[in-house]
Amino acid sequence: MEKKKILVIHTGGTISMSEDAATGSVKPTDYNPLTEKTKELLSLAELLIEEPFHLPSPHITPKEMLKLKEIIEGYMAKGDICGVVITHGTDTLEETAYFLDLTVKTSLPIVVTGAMRSSNEIGSDGLYNLISSIRVAVCNEAKDKGVLVVLNDEIHTAENVTKTHTSNVSTFQSPQYGPIGIVTKRGVLFHHAPTKREYYPIKVVSKRVILIKAHAGMDSSLLLAIRDLDVDGLVIEALGQGNLPPATIQGIKALTEKKIPIVLVSRSFNGIAQDVYGYDGGGKHLKEMGIIFSNGLNGQKARIKLLIGLESEQSIEKIFQL
Numbered sequence: 001m002e003k004k005k006i007l008v009i010h011t012g013g014t015i016s017m018s019e020d021a022a023t024g025s026v027k028p029t030d031y032n033p034l035t036e037k038t039k040e041l042l043s044l045a046e047l048l049i050e051e052p053f054h055l056p057s058p059h060i061t062p063k064e065m066l067k068l069k070e071i072i073e074g075y076m077a078k079g080d081i082c083g084v085v086i087t088h089g090t091d092t093l094e095e096t097a098y099f100l101d102l103t104v105k106t107s108l109p110i111v112v113t114g115a116m117r118s119s120n121e122i123g124s125d126g127l128y129n130l131i132s133s134i135r136v137a138v139c140n141e142a143k144d145k146g147v148l149v150v151l152n153d154e155i156h157t158a159e160n161v162t163k164t165h166t167s168n169v170s171t172f173q174s175p176q177y178g179p180i181g182i183v184t185k186r187g188v189l190f191h192h193a194p195t196k197r198e199y200y201p202i203k204v205v206s207k208r209v210i211l212i213k214a215h216a217g218m219d220s221s222l223l224l225a226i227r228d229l230d231v232d233g234l235v236i237e238a239l240g241q242g243n244l245p246p247a248t249i250q251g252i253k254a255l256t257e258k259k260i261p262i263v264l265v266s267r268s269f270n271g272i273a274q275d276v277y278g279y280d281g282g283g284k285h286l287k288e289m290g291i292i293f294s295n296g297l298n299g300q301k302a303r304i305k306l307l308i309g310l311e312s313e314q315s316i317e318k319i320f321q322l
């Protein structure tokens with residue numbers, strides 16, 4: 001049987017790092033250990049390999065995310081690939097995955113993976129996760145499910161997945177929704193499918209969006225400082241169901257007067273921020289002031305969506321209802 005062509009894009013991260021035996025320091029190597037190892041993967045698919053950059057994921061910015069989108073679209077336009085696998089550092093993996101989910105229009109599988117242990121550590125999970133991801137990418141059932149994140153035998157949607165543990169290999173979880181499939185020794189099994197897809201055709205990412213977290217006793221000082229910066233949008237991880245301390249109201253007013261869109265998510269990682277409470281700083285009060293409530297995204301993903309939404313000429317309020 002003819003093997004499917006899968007585009008594999010290596011971007012860096014622990015999956016392509018090594019641990020120095022003397023110091024214990026985990027660092028990028030001057031070669032990519034996965035590029036060598038991917039030769040062993042040729043039985044699964046015909047692999048086309050790209051390495052546009054080799055960065056730890058805290059060095060990734062929306063510029064690199066856009067570059068990945070362009071590479072994928074370039075191959076897709078030629079029509080010669082059946083799916084894509086991206087290896088990426090895990091710290092910002094969910095942001096890149098969600099960026100691609102919102103901006104690449106395709107029914108083909110795009111799978112993002114990484115590793116929690118570097119390539120030469122005992123129990124290294126990188127090659128295993130790469131193999132699992134290729135197995136998902138060649139699978140017909142992986143089509144039309146948006147960008148997927150595959151690590152530790154689980155398949156998650158880019159929209160719901162988040163890094164929940166600093167070092168555990170089962171760090172990627174989808175709070176309140178769970179994975180949509182699993183990778184087993186005998187095959188790939190999907191047990192759920194996303195109910196919606198979103199697509200925003202953007203060509204640039206030029207806006208500046210800030211993300212902050214609310215806390216007990218928060219006042220307006222940070223919000224007023226943000227008002228004086230050159231920002232295009234703000235995401236606030238609010239308290240509980242979507243509330244802020246009353247001393248922030250002065251800062252919120254200052255930002256809304258400047259027409260800076262403010263998107264509210266919850267700092268709780270389960271549930272959806274909503275306009276429920278009617279006290280000072282409560283969700284109802286904030287909504288009346290023009291704050292936009294996000295539909296269950298976490299802070300970092302709401303920030304990605306706002307960055308993209310600001311480029312797309314669509315109503316920011318509407319896109320956060322989706």
Ligand SMILES: NC(=O)C[C@H](N)C(=O)O
Nearest residue numbers: 013014056057089090091
């Ligand atoms: N496990 C990892 O990949 C973490 C690493 N700091 C990165 O995101 O590049």
